[in-house]
Amino acid sequence: MWFTVLAIEAYAQSLSIGLQTGDIIFHQSKSAQSTSIQKATLSPYSHMGLVVQRNQQFWVLEAIQPVQYTPIKKWIERGEQYHYVVKRLKFGLSHTQKQALVTAAERYLAKPYDLYFEWDDRAIYCSEIVWKAYAYALGIELAPLQKLKQFRLADAEVQALMKKRYGQRIPLNETVISPQAIFQSKALVEVARQ
Template sequence: MIRFSPSFICLLAFAFGPVVAEAGSIRKPAAEKRYNFRDGDIVLQGNAGPQSDAVRAATGSPYTHCGVVFQHEGKWMVMEAVQPVRTTPLEQFIDRSLAGTFRAYRLRETVGADAVAKARAWATKQAGKNYDVRFQWNDTELYCSEFVWKLYEQAGVELCPKRAFRTYNLDDPAVKQIIEQRYGGRANLPLDEPAVAPGDIATSKLLIEAPRIETKKMR
């Protein structure tokens, strides 16, 4: 199991600590929160809404959003690419999840200090960037799974292979609607654009589910 060095904690707190999301929440079952979190864990969730419906249809996965966990001033936070790239209290992140869709994963292997330092240099520059509604593979704007993938890439870890747009299910009505809204039709969609979806990260062979906290049953 992965053990991130203290420098990884500094990376996250330094780069993203000052920016905190203030989002409304819907309370989810406490059982979904019982993970033994570590800095650097990847958290995934399913959300409601047209874009989430399209992501589910395109990928065949229940996961529509992801971020990276870190601890800041004794509190668990999540780095995530929303609008803009920012940090959100972990409890709020979990409460946005559709019931039964919140999961936490971590790398099987450790990450060295030099790799973490490189990731820090990249991550520091991302705070405040706009969310990329067109899912383009560049650093001008970022979407959630792109952000997570590239953060780990900076540490020398390729979480999963990139895929071209054309490899996803683009024929579902929910997907077509998003394509029409954001590209003006499929003819304008860059079918060979590389992409990574939350579901692609969830199935990475480099990850294992983070251990859950065991609770004693009432007799």
């Protein structure tokens, strides 16, 4: 029960620090693939989304199944131990830039989640939607794109997930962007942590 109280307190604290549309929120997901993503990318975080203020409330526009808006409190509750980190572009965003960013991200609403981490737009994953929204709307590349082969793929759990998804034809040259790459972006500054 104390976790529920903690989640409510975390949510209240987030609002009090002044979240803004365009902020990027990270956490460790409870999904089946979370540990594999963390191991492959050497990251404590496996999921992320774009914070958007709509009708005086904060939401996370996120790539899950399907891409959708999730109330921020519910998003925080889905993370391990209600821990999250919020980052923001260092130089801030104008109202017009925020609108452009949301419009770019919303073009993916209702698209399926991309289990194969492909760079095309038929389906989309969490870090991909945030990277593409910033790049396409504002011309800001939050982090360098990578190839799948650049991740730590030798771990047994990572190997098992890849074989389940790809069989023997692992697309090592697929262009990808990870939550960790965006988390480490020099263009971002941390504004909240719980």
